[in-house]
Amino acid sequence: MLDQVTELVREVAQTVVLPRFRRLSDDEVRQKAPGDLVTIADQESERALTSGLTALLPGSVVVGEEAVAADPSVRDRVGHDGAVWIVDPVDGTNNFAAGKTPFCVMVALVRDGEPAAAWILDVVADSLTVAEAGSGAFRDGVRVKTRGDDPGADQLHGVISHKYLPGELRDRVRANAAGLGGFSAGKHCAGYEYPAIATDEQQFGMFWRILPWDHVPGSLIVREAGGVVRHLDGAEYRPVDHQRGLLVAANEEIWHTVHGTLFPDGPPAIDPL
The missing domain is CATH 3.30.540.10 (Fructose-1,6-Bisphosphatase, subunit A, domain 1)
Structure with missing residues (x-):
């Protein structure tokens, strides 16, 4: 097959x-x-x-x-x-x-x-x-395989796709992201961003709008390579989910490092769809 x-x-x-x-x-x-x-x-x-x-x-x-x-x-x-x-x-x-x-x-x-x-x-x-x-x-x-270590926040590079982020949250995330090694808005193609994490070209990705055709293929690839794909509240991502906000990382430790850097006061409150 x-x-x-x-x-x-x-x-x-x-x-x-x-x-x-x-x-x-x-x-x-x-x-x-x-x-x-x-x-x-x-x-x-x-x-x-x-x-x-x-x-x-x-x-x-x-x-x-x-x-x-x-x-x-x-x-x-x-x-x-x-x-x-x-x-x-x-x-x-x-x-x-x-x-x-x-x-x-x-x-x-x-x-x-x-x-x-x-x-x-x-x-x-x-x-x-x-x-x-x-x-x-x-x-x-x-x-x-994704990388297995966590070199620290200032050595991590990735994408923060802020196109659909609410204004106040977007400003807060971008300010906190200064504590990371580097980030960009990405290449506007989830099919590029997920494999880039699986191959250590980048170590994380944050997305707001969650549509299954954008995220189900890449989420399986990253997980099978050793990575983590979770909502901002820590819940594992599943294909049926409609909840906004997703953080993808090369491994468990990097997920927590990036999450703690972007959301030092805990995950944002997200209104249900």
């Missing part, structure tokens, strides 16, 4: 997504929400992945980003019994539409509400990161 999905993801990336890169006409890009674009490549990629994945696993269902945009109730399928595919047909659409990299194709298989496997393909780099629950994480066929 891993190899078959890998072949499908690569095929869709090469035949549907990449041919549209830097070749989109104005009528092939639209705004589905303020600052949130969708392109013809997103739509065609999701259709191809949906058809291919359900053929590989009869009886399975798909939760795709564009299907949820058209019908929000589709997201409720994530928690269904049985096999559920979670699909981000083009992760980093704004980059893709602007003719920039990175952008990825991401797929996760969820069984009975828990991640079972994940695939993230960096389309232009043609670099594939995969994970299977209990079997580890691999990048281009080589097993990857």
Whole structure:
């Protein structure tokens, strides 16, 4: 199954997504929400992945980003019994539409509400990161592990995706983040940020808006590489979660170091959705 999905993801990336890169006409890009674009490549990629994945696993269902945009109730399928595919047909659409990299194709298989496997393909780099629950994480066929030590807050580098953070919390987090070794707003592509933690290119990531197609594939990869993926209150992240706020770290100690640096007075109060 891993190899078959890998072949499908690569095929869709090469035949549907990449041919549209830097070749989109104005009528092939639209705004589905303020600052949130969708392109013809997103739509065609999701259709191809949906058809291919359900053929590989009869009886399975798909939760795709564009299907949820058209019908929000589709997201409720994530928690269904049985096999559920979670699909981000083009992760980093704004980059893709602007003719920039990175952008990825991401797929996760969820069984009975828990991640079972994940695939993230960096389309232009043609670099594939995969994970299977209990079997580890691999990048281009080589097993990857997060770093095992905690060098201290001033040596840790990562991403704080503050685009959707409420204003007061954003200001507080950015001020406290001065105690870390370095941070950026990221590359606007979760498919880049998660593997970067799994391979120690960076040691942490903080995100506010939590959508399953953005975070389920990467969360399994980071955990299988030895990392930690939790909400800001310390609860383990699960595919069915709607709660805002997520802190990803290379290991348990780094999670607590980054969390304590960003939130010295304890986790922020978060209104339920």
